[in-house]
Amino acid sequence: MNITAADVNKLRQLTGAGMMDCKKALTEAEGDFDKAVEVLRKAGQKVAAKRADNETSEGVILVDVSEGGKSAIVLALACETEPVSNVENFKTLADQILQAAVKNQAKDKEALLALALENGQSVQENITELIGKIGEKIVVSSYEFIEGEQVVAYIHSNKKAAGIISFANTGGADVNELGRDVAMQVVAMKPVGLDKEDVDPTIVEKEIEIGKDQARQEGKPEAMLEKIAMGKLNKFYKENTLLNQEFVKDGSMTIAQLIEKTVKGLKITSFKRIVIG
Numbered sequence: 001m002n003i004t005a006a007d008v009n010k011l012r013q014l015t016g017a018g019m020m021d022c023k024k025a026l027t028e029a030e031g032d033f034d035k036a037v038e039v040l041r042k043a044g045q046k047v048a049a050k051r052a053d054n055e056t057s058e059g060v061i062l063v064d065v066s067e068g069g070k071s072a073i074v075l076a077l078a079c080e081t082e083p084v085s086n087v088e089n090f091k092t093l094a095d096q097i098l099q100a101a102v103k104n105q106a107k108d109k110e111a112l113l114a115l116a117l118e119n120g121q122s123v124q125e126n127i128t129e130l131i132g133k134i135g136e137k138i139v140v141s142s143y144e145f146i147e148g149e150q151v152v153a154y155i156h157s158n159k160k161a162a163g164i165i166s167f168a169n170t171g172g173a174d175v176n177e178l179g180r181d182v183a184m185q186v187v188a189m190k191p192v193g194l195d196k197e198d199v200d201p202t203i204v205e206k207e208i209e210i211g212k213d214q215a216r217q218e219g220k221p222e223a224m225l226e227k228i229a230m231g232k233l234n235k236f237y238k239e240n241t242l243l244n245q246e247f248v249k250d251g252s253m254t255i256a257q258l259i260e261k262t263v264k265g266l267k268i269t270s271f272k273r274i275v276i277g
Contacts, residue, residue, distance in 0.1 A: 003023060003026045003027055003031060007026055007031070008022045008023045008026060009022075010033070011025065011026060011033060011036055011037070021040065021043065021132075021133070022036070022040075024039075025037075025039040025040050025043070040129070040132055040133075041125070041128070041129055041132065043132045044128045044129045044130070044131045044132025044133070045128055045132070046132075047131050047132050047135055047136075048128050048131045048132075048137070051080075051131075051136065051137040052137070054080055054136075054137045055080065056078035056079055056080055056137055056138070056139055056141060056276070057078070057080070057276065057277040058078065058079050058080065058081055058082045058084065058085045058160075058276065058277065059076060059077050059078035059079050059085050059141065059160070059276045059277075060076075060077055060085055060090075060091065060094050060159045060160070060276075061074065061075065061076045061142075061155060061159050061160060061161065061162045061274055061276060062074075062075045062077075062094055062095070062098045062155075062159070063075075063153045063155050063162055063164070064098055064101075064102050065151060065152070065153050066102075066151075069150045069151050069152065069176075070147060070148065070149070070150070070151065071105075071145065071146060071147045071148075071151055072145075072146045072151040072153050072164055073098065073101050073102055073106075073143075073144070073145055073146075074142065074143070074144040074146070074153070074162055074164055074272065074274050075094065075097060075098050075101060075112075075140065075142075076140065076141045076142035076143070076162075076274050076275075076276050077090070077093070077094040077097065077138065077139075077140055077141070078138070078139050078140075078141035078276050079134075079136055079137065079138045080136045080137050081136065084134055084136050084138075087134065089130060089133065089134070090130065090134070090138070093126060093127070093130055096117050096118070096126070097112070097115075097117070097123050097126075097140070100112075100115045100116075100117055100123065101115070101143070101145075105145070106143075106145065107145050108143065108145065109140055109142075109143040112140065112143050113127075113140065123140070127139070127140070141276060142274045142276075144164065144272050144274060146164050146166055146270065146272060147166070148166030148167055148168065148269055148270070149166075149167055149168045149169070149170055149269075150166075150167045150170050150175055150176075150179070151164065151165070151166050151167070151179075152164070152165050152167070152175065152176055152178075152179025152180060152182075152183060153165075153179075153183060154179075154180050154183035154184050154186075154187065156187060160275065160276045160277055161187045161273075161274070161275045161276070162183075162187065162272075162273075162274045162275075163182075163183030163184060163185070163186035163187040163271065163272070163273055163274075164183060164186075164271060164272040164274075165179045165182050165183050165186070165268060165270075165271050166268070166269045166270045166271070167179065167266060167267065167268060167269065168266075168267045168269045169263075169265045169266050169267050170263060170266060171263060171264075171265065171266075173262075173263045175262065175263060175266065178258070178259065178262045178263075181247075181249060181258075182242075182255060182258075182259070182268070182271075183271075184248075185242070185245065185247065185248055185255060186242065186271050186272075186273045187273060187275075188248060189242075189245055189248065190240075190273065191240055191241055191245060191271070191273075192240045192241065193240070193242070194241065194242050194243060194268060194270070194271060195241050195242075195243045195244065196241055196244070198241070199237070199240075199241060204233065207229075207232070207233050207236050208229045208230070208233055209229075210229075210232075211225075211228060211229030211230075211231075211232035211233060212225045212226070212228070212229045214232070215228040215229065215232075242255055242268065242271060243255050243256040243268070244256065255268075
């Protein structure tokens with residue numbers, strides 16, 4: 001059987017795989033193009049399985065805020081190394097996934113991965129295929145669909161971090177500038193909850209125990225440990241819940257005071273922080 005350079009190039013144009021991979025696939029498929037495509041897909045699945053435990057600390061975050069700002073979609077497509085994040089095929093696939101998410105208003109990652117792209121294959125199938133071509137783990141590491149009266153997004157210049165804020169009670173005011181400032185705060189200051197009551201109880205328990213241990217090591221009386229730990233917990237809330245954090249641009253006010261000063265009665269209903277790496 002003679003596999004010509006024209007055959008190899010045709011398969012390469014069809015799949016985007018490397019020349020040698022295409023030649024091997026055509027040889028294994030005995031010149032059958034459909035079978036060769038399937039061979040390449042299986043190769044991607046093998047690579048994906050082999051690299052499943054690898055870390056993905058590079059990639060790109062893309063954000064789409066709907067016209068009118070009533071919803072936002074955030075997609076993080078992650079890979080293992082920076083060079084791969086700059087490969088055109090990787091960036092193109094990220095764009096295609098985001099466009100499909102917007103078009104279909106996918107509400108969660110599971111729904112997103114099942115969406116069909118223009119080539120008829122699902123998002124997950126396209127990711128697996130690209131893994132086969134590039135030879136590196138690629139995953140949708142985060143996906144968020146956020147709705148609200150007004151949703152504002154900030155994406156860091158390196159496209160590896162983003163913050164999303166959802167507002168209520170805007171009273172028709174434009175809160176885009178405020179939202180961008182608060183979203184930047186979310187990226188920089190890493191709040192674990194909106195307010196005290198939103199912090200995961202396991203985190204609260206852990207902080208109380210840490211506070212007690214620290215006080216005990218300082219030689220404080222056992223009877224005082226609980227009170228000291230609660231004081232440390234209140235400090236933790238101030239530093240790690242968004243509404244109670246000091247505004248990074250003006251330490252004289254908290255985020256809660258900032259939003260009340262900007263629009264009386266304005267509320268943050270939710271926030272998201274998405275980071276690669």
